[in-house]
Amino acid sequence: MIKDNQRLFNRLHVVLDALVTAAAYIASYFIRFESPIADRKIYHLPFATYMVALPFLVPVCLLLYNQFDLYSSKRVSGRKREFINIFYANAILLIAFISVLYVINQPDFARSMIAIFFFVNVFAETFVRNAVRYLLRFIRRKGYNLKYVLLVGYSKSAEEYINRIRVNPQWGYVVRGILDDRVEAGTMYKGVKVLGSIGNLDIILPENKLDEIAITLSLDEYGKLERIVNLCEKSGVHTKFIPDYNRVIPSKPYMEDLDGLPIINIRHVPLTNTMNVIAKRIVDIVGSVFILILFSPVMLISAIAVRFSSPGPIIFSQERVGLHNKTFKMYKFRSMEVQRPDKEAKAWTVKGDPRVTKAGRVLRMTSMDELPQFFNVLKGDMSIVGPRPERPQFVDEFKETIPRYMVKHQVRPGVTGWAQVNGLRGNTSIRRRIEYDIYYIENWTMMFDIKIMLMTVFKGFINKNAY
DSSP states (O other): OHHHHHHHHHHHHHHHHHHHHHHHHHHHHHHHHTSTTSOTTSOOOOHHHHHTTHHHHHHHHHHHHHHTTTTOTTOOSOHHHHHHHHHHHHHHHHHHHHHHHHHTTOTTSOHHHHHHHHHHHHHHHHHHHHHHHHHHHHHHHTTTTOEEEEEESOSHHHHHHHHHHHHOGGGOEEEEEEEOSSSOTTOEETTEEEEEOGGGHHHHGGGOOOSEEEEOOOGGGGGGHHHHHHHHHHHTOEEEEOOOOTTTSOSOOEEEEETTEEEEESOOOGGGSHHHHHHHHHHHHHHHHHHHHHTHHHHHHHHHHHHHHSSSOSEEEEEEEOGGGOEEEEEEEOOBOOOOHHHHTTOOOOTTOTTBOHHHHHHHHHTGGGTTHHHHHHHTSOEEESOOOBOHHHHHHHHHHSTTGGGGGGSOOEEEOHHHHTTOOSSSOHHHHHHHHHHHHHTOOHHHHHHHHHHIIIIISSOTTOO
16 A cells, blocks of 8 residues: 555656656746846847757656656655755756757857756755655645554564655554564554554454554564454554565565565676676666777876886786676786885875875875776676676685675675765775665666666765775
8 A cells, every 4th residue: 555655646746847847947947048147139039949848858757767766655765865865866867958958059049047947947846845844744734644553573574664664754654552562562663662562463453443464573473464364354443564675685676476476586797687787788888988988088197197106017907806707917006116016905095195106195095097998898807887896815804804895795896886986985884885885786777777878977976985
């Protein structure tokens, strides 16, 4: 039922977004050409000509919003993340719109009006979504159309369920309490109380004060499942089962049917699909060639700076672990003084590291030392976007101490990645990096790659943890 509610809510959001986008586009025209601040003496195309683009603009905008998770029930990261996704989706729309105008050779279509549309649409979309959020919360606080749920079993899945209900008030669900045989009555989790033992179902169900029962038993209590399901079904209360397999299958599993036998695949990796691999490889080749040509002057200046900063080679190569645990030589502009291999292999780079040269410090702060890795991309050792590769000795250490660390090697490592654009670079938590890497691996799409590339451009080059 939550899924049904979310689907209805998303459909309403799509309609609202379409109206907001169309209104923002029309408003941008009047701001640019008809407002008191506009220069009306300058020639511009008529209103009808500008409106020809609107039937194409709105669907593309909605598709981008969908790709940036703006219609997903996973939007639990709050208003800041939603604003960022709106900004990036509109940035891609802006770039695509201007690119199409160049392709069709339409110089009279005012680029300034498109730029105004970008800012107006981002502001209007953010404002409307926040207004809807506050309106829904106000309605729920008044007690309208609420559904009351009882959880049977205190487990990690019960906590996750409560977390999602709390951050999505638009669903209209209220958790009345938890029944569990092992947790003491009165125990609280985020305002939800353990009411008593599971046996209390015999008393609670006949009262008909619940809309739903959610079975959230821990794995070692699944022997009680059949009895609880039979009891709930007998009462006529809508019942659902939330499996507590996060400790065993801590990823995003997917189901398939083998001649009537349901099979749970522990991990869904979109980049095992041949067509996805080919598409990503084409983008890598085209993108790396473009970047190498575009940044060739910067690379030349960087090479000269490295050459005169300290004795040693310009390019530094280091063994890293990549796709399917195979090692390769990763290239960088040398940013440190030349060291003995045994000393270099053991040490992390830390803030204020004396081994870093003056030129190297600038290269690291601006991430320009990473540019030679686009030759790794051309060779096929790396991708533009993916988990960052690590040295073999650290891989051997982390795979024993950090759960699921080796999952990152199911895809090609990247020059930039989801963890890096979220600030996890340098001497930061390896565990958190792996969480972001696994999220990327399991949720990969081409639009996700484009989003990460854009985030790299806007905030990924200069980073406080890059030293």
